[in-house]
Amino acid sequence: MTRHYFIVARDQTSLCExxxxxxxxxxxxEVFLDRRSGHDRRAAEANGDTVERRSSDRRRQPFVDTQLRSLGYAMFRVQ
Structure with a gap:
């Protein structure tokens, strides 16, 4: 069965509801608020640590960040 996921931007709580x-x-x-935090990555970059941990994350969907910024949500399907 195909599953549908809506990730809603943190500042869009009304939309999530x-x-x-x-x-x-x-x-x-499933509908949920974006739980990711850019704080850890920014702190690591400030300390000179440039290791890109996300590159090995198979769950990462490259369009999610763009859709969250432009639409306030991202939707994708998983079979």
């Missing part, structure tokens, strides 16, 4: 209500009856849809 709305989507959660809209898809409450759908078993294959």
């Amino acid at each position: 709305y989507l959660t209500r809209q898809f409450a009856a759908e078993e294959n849809v």
Whole structure:
């Protein structure tokens, strides 16, 4: 079964609540706020640590950051 995920930008709590209500009856849809934090990465860069940990993360979806900034949410499917 294909699963649908909505990641909602942290500053869009009303949108997250709305989507959660809209898809409450759908078993294959999950809605959640973006839990990622850029703080750790920025702190590491400030200390001269330039190791890119995200490059090996297979879960990373490159379009998520762009959609979160432009739309306030990102949606993707996983089969």
